[in-house]
Amino acid sequence: MRTPVIVPIETPTLGDRSYLAHDGAVAVVVDPQRDIDRVLALAAEHGVRITDVFETHIHNDYLTGGLALARAAGAKYHVNGADEVAFDRSPIADGDVVEVSPTMRVRAIATPGHTFTHLSYALEAAAPAASVAAGFEPVGVFTGGSLLFGATGRPDLLGHEHTHDLVHHQYASARRLADELPDAAHVLPTHGFGSFCSAGSTGGATASTIGAEKRQNPALTQDEERWVADTLAGLDAYPAYYVHMSPGNSDGPAAPDLTPPVEADKDTLAARIAAGEWVVDLRTRTAFAAGHVTGTLNVGIDGQFATYLGWLIPWGTPLTLLGDTPEQVAEAQRELVRIGIDHLAGAATGTPEQWTRDALGRLERAVFADLAQVRHHRPVVVLDVRRSSEFDAAHIEGAVNIPLHELLGRVEEVPAGEVWVHCAGGYRASIAASVLAARGTPVVAVDDSFDEHATASGLPVTTAA
Structure with a gap:
């Protein structure tokens, strides 16, 4: 045979x-x-x-x-x-x-x-x-x-x-x-x-x-x-x-058009952010935290990009992409046509300094051990953006659970104060942190493994019986 x-x-x-x-x-x-x-x-x-x-x-x-x-x-x-x-x-x-x-x-x-x-x-x-x-x-x-x-x-x-x-x-x-x-x-x-x-x-x-x-x-x-x-x-x-x-x-979907999107300049990006359009930074969460255009959202191309962007974005919302290189934008465009997001309003590549006339935003990053230390000194809000089933299986005592896919509709439920946001590994936390930062919320993104380090750091973790 x-x-x-x-x-x-x-x-x-x-x-x-x-x-x-x-x-x-x-x-x-x-x-x-x-x-x-x-x-x-x-x-x-x-x-x-x-x-x-x-x-x-x-x-x-x-x-x-x-x-x-x-x-x-x-x-x-x-x-x-x-x-x-x-x-x-x-x-x-x-x-x-x-x-x-x-x-x-x-x-x-x-x-x-x-x-x-x-x-x-x-x-x-x-x-x-x-x-x-x-x-x-x-x-x-x-x-x-x-x-x-x-x-x-x-x-x-x-x-x-x-x-x-x-x-x-x-x-x-x-x-x-x-x-x-x-x-x-x-x-x-x-x-x-x-x-x-x-x-x-x-x-x-x-x-x-x-x-x-x-x-x-x-x-x-x-x-x-x-x-x-x-x-x-x-x-x-x-x-x-x-x-x-x-x-x-x-x-019966037709073959996608992968023609590169129109280039967006600084003024165009500023106008789109002010209008409430989605301007998404494709770079890693580390790069985004180090410096980004205020009002942009971070959905890194290094994770389940299309799944989470498609899950969160109101269908039909104009979308502009920011990336390190044209190749990074092209990769994201390919991911998006797979779920039917065919039209991009535009894109820009390079560095954040090339995308805005304003001072760059910064996002503080931490690990679970940092959170354990901070809670000894001052009250902070712990926001867990994992899905409900993950939260029910194990979570930090006192944490507020708003799954990432529900955050835009429930953002008013996030308690006032300094918010430390986490997920299972850091990718979803960075998305959530960028959503909160765009609204002016003081936020820290926990970029760490929950399963490996939450309990080991000394944080009180409740698990399902």
């Missing part, structure tokens, strides 16, 4: 993977992100022609590049025939087989749970003619938002009224994959690498098989009642921009 080559295409800032699989001549692509240039470049690098593009589901966490890729490559675009879409596709359903080449084919398997119409795709390779089991044998399965590494896709993204049905579908779908596929088959999920589409922890795994999942995945080791209860209890908030993704994907 000639095993197909399977190449993951990582999008770590959204916690997703796309895949290119080929036999040396022709290729299929599964769940491509919207910036299809990197998929086309990968196919060219491998010297293969893309003949088929598959969607496991109508995505909720990003805009697909599937339609644009299929058109650019002259490939067939396989989307579940039961999905209501506004474009022509090659409808596919449970049990359908797509003969990609004499040595490689793809078989659709209905796996509802993440959505009602979710499909997984078994990648099958031709067995040697001399084999007793001559024919096609599964070598892997593209599971989308169904069976993940040690978890499954979440069942609540279509609304509360559907969650009960979908969670039971998800359990049955995981079992179906485990029953129908050999233990050696690779599990190839789209979600689960930090994506908020995951229900439960996927840990740090980067690869798995059906056999491994049978041993470790709660959906395959627990009875249905317990698994459903645990899954529903573990569901947490997900980014606000998700509400725009499914309609956009059903309409």
Whole structure:
């Protein structure tokens, strides 16, 4: 059996993977992100022609590049025939087989749970003619938002009224994959690498098989009642921009325009900040703290930039980016088109001194040991911007919890006084601190690991029983 080559295409800032699989001549692509240039470049690098593009589901966490890729490559675009879409596709359903080449084919398997119409795709390779089991044998399965590494896709993204049905579908779908596929088959999920589409922890795994999942995945080791209860209890908030993704994907997104945005000068930036537009500094939180344009927000390109910016920004708000280099702005622009933020009001690059006529703002940074010392000498507000589930698991006694994604709507609830803001590691704290600093709040950003140093610093930490 000639095993197909399977190449993951990582999008770590959204916690997703796309895949290119080929036999040396022709290729299929599964769940491509919207910036299809990197998929086309990968196919060219491998010297293969893309003949088929598959969607496991109508995505909720990003805009697909599937339609644009299929058109650019002259490939067939396989989307579940039961999905209501506004474009022509090659409808596919449970049990359908797509003969990609004499040595490689793809078989659709209905796996509802993440959505009602979710499909997984078994990648099958031709067995040697001399084999007793001559024919096609599964070598892997593209599971989308169904069976993940040690978890499954979440069942609540279509609304509360559907969650009960979908969670039971998800359990049955995981079992179906485990029953129908050999233990050696690779599990190839789209979600689960930090994506908020995951229900439960996927840990740090980067690869798995059906056999491994049978041993470790709660959906395959627990009875249905317990698994459903645990899954529903573990569901947490997900980014606000998700509400725009499914309609956009059903309409069929075009290829993005990655033309560099118009350059914004000092006066333009000042006017936009004064008008309440979003001017976002992409630099690291360390650089931002050392000096920034007053009124700007810090969402560093070095973290889950698109996830948190998309979660926080009122949809449609004019957006201007500030970065060290044009390459940094281009990276951010690429991240943003993946979630449907296509138009940028402008950008500026260089240093903060080149972006303003005013004195630069500064942001004090600290660690948990500093906070422990300060609390001995004066009262300060401790603002925890982690999600509620994180706070409930463990938090500093007396801390106020306003999750980052709720901060803009609840900023008036932040107690008056000197605010020390923290999260789990520092990235979200810097975003929150920049929001507060822009409003004139005296704020200190705690840039430190909560799990490693909060208790060790001597701070009183309450943990769940």
